[in-house]
Amino acid sequence: MFDREAKILRTLQDYGDALMQDLHAEEMCSQPTPDCNHAAWLVGHLAYAADAHSQYAGETPRLDSWQSLFGMGSTPKPSMQAYPTKDELIDAWHDANERLVAAAKGAGPVLLDQPTLGPLVETLPTVADFLAFSMTGHTATHVGQLSAWRRAIGRPKLF
Amino acid sequence: MIDELLNLFAWNLDYAHRLVSGLQSAQMTAQPAAEMNHPAWVLGHLAFNVDKIVGDLMLNRGVAFPADWASLFDGASSPVSGASIYPSKIDLAGALDAAHLRVTELVRAQPETWLSEPADFSIRFATVSEALIWILVGHETLHLGQLSAWRRAMGLASV
Numbered sequence: 001m002f003d004r005e006a007k008i009l010r011t012l013q014d015y016g017d018a019l020m021q022d023l024h025a026e027e028m029c030s031q032p033t034p035d036c037n038h039a040a041w042l043v044g045h046l047a048y049a050a051d052a053h054s055q056y057a058g059e060t061p062r063l064d065s066w067q068s069l070f071g072m073g074s075t076p077k078p079s080m081q082a083y084p085t086k087d088e089l090i091d092a093w094h095d096a097n098e099r100l101v102a103a104a105k106g107a108g109p110v111l112l113d114q115p116t117l118g119p120l121v122e123t124l125p126t127v128a129d130f131l132a133f134s135m136t137g138h139t140a141t142h143v144g145q146l147s148a149w150r151r152a153i154g155r156p157k158l159f
Numbered sequence: 160m161i162d163e164l165l166n167l168f169a170w171n172l173d174y175a176h177r178l179v180s181g182l183q184s185a186q187m188t189a190q191p192a193a194e195m196n197h198p199a200w201v202l203g204h205l206a207f208n209v210d211k212i213v214g215d216l217m218l219n220r221g222v223a224f225p226a227d228w229a230s231l232f233d234g235a236s237s238p239v240s241g242a243s244i245y246p247s248k249i250d251l252a253g254a255l256d257a258a259h260l261r262v263t264e265l266v267r268a269q270p271e272t273w274l275s276e277p278a279d280f281s282i283r284f285a286t287v288s289e290a291l292i293w294i295l296v297g298h299e300t301l302h303l304g305q306l307s308a309w310r311r312a313m314g315l316a317s318v
Contacts, residue, residue, distance in 0.1 A: 004286070004288055004289040004292050005292065007289060008289075008292055008293055008296075008297045011293075011297075012297065012301070032191075032192065032312060033191070033311055033312050033313075033314060034314075035311060036308070036311050036312065037308065037311070123166060123167070123170050129163055129166075132163070132292075133167065133296075136292055136296045136297050136300070137167055137170075137171075137296050137297070137300040138300075140296070140297045140298075140299075140300040140301040140304060141300045141301070141303060141304035141307070142304060143301060143304065144300065144301035144302055144303065144304025144305040144306075144307075144308070145304040145305065145307060145308040146304075147301075147304075147305055148195060148196065148304070148305040148306075148308035148309055148312070149308055151192050151193065151194050151195045151196075152191065152192040152195060152308070152312045153192075154192065154193070156194075157194055
């Protein structure tokens with residue numbers, strides 16, 4: 001279970017990495033328009049989210065300290081001084097993704113059949129649905145924002 | 160699994176409508192940065208893509224998407240500024256609605272065993288289910304993420 005979602009997640013991760021590969025550290029916080037989600041916030045949010053979401057599969061979170069920077073309701077800061085380095089952010093994202101995948105695959109049917117907490121239960125009824133969406137739809141949305149942000153700062157598209 | 164995928168597919172359609180709600184005609188093809196995917200291109204591309212790949216390549220039912228629009232929105236196309244070459248917002252939203260309806264009905268009519276069949280039409284995906292997760296969820300939400308970033312680049316509120 002979750003093999004297909006994991007493949008999509010890794011495909012999106014590879015694309016996200018490619019979108020950031022040629023960026024200088026200071027570019028990671030570029031905001032061509034006010035309040036624009038920049039690369040540092042996007043990759044940090046994806047790392048934080050994957051870590052937080054893995055709790056649903058029984059994993060112990062490791063990025064709780066990132067909640068104020070990257071959790072829901074957080075806003076992008078204009079300077080990289082507020083953030084971990086580019087490499088730290090990307091490494092954290094990769095690590096969180098692998099832990100999310102491992103936790104999802106290791107979770108038993110009783111846990112996976114539990115109802116999703118909160119209003120998302122209408123669209124994502126079970127923990128299994130939520131974890132699948134985390135790996136696919138949620139990640140894709142923010143990687144899509146990253147690709148658009150890259151064009152907005154004047155960087156060439158990849159394809 | 161089919162029901163779960165189609166639920167997310169339906170959520171994507173609702174999100175797409177919310178992202179373009181209130182946009183004026185000229186905004187639909189505005190590019191606040193060079194080569195940025197604008198709403199007209201995103202709506203048309205999503206409609207073309209699911210109709211072509213699921214309806215034609217996966218299920219051999221041909222295409223329903225208007226043939227004279229295909230070159231504007233296929234995988235080799237790029238968005239162009241200026242409204243004159245694109246269908247109207249109403250027509251594009253209608254095309255996306257129609258594509259979603261057609262694909263939903265086609266997919267729902269398939270047996271669960273279809274999901275395990277090899278994805279002979281693709282070199283990227285091993286099985287039908289893997290391809291469907293990408294086409295109905297990953298690919299759509301990636302472009303919708305671009306559209307959400309486009310809104311912020313235009314100075315519009317997030318939805």
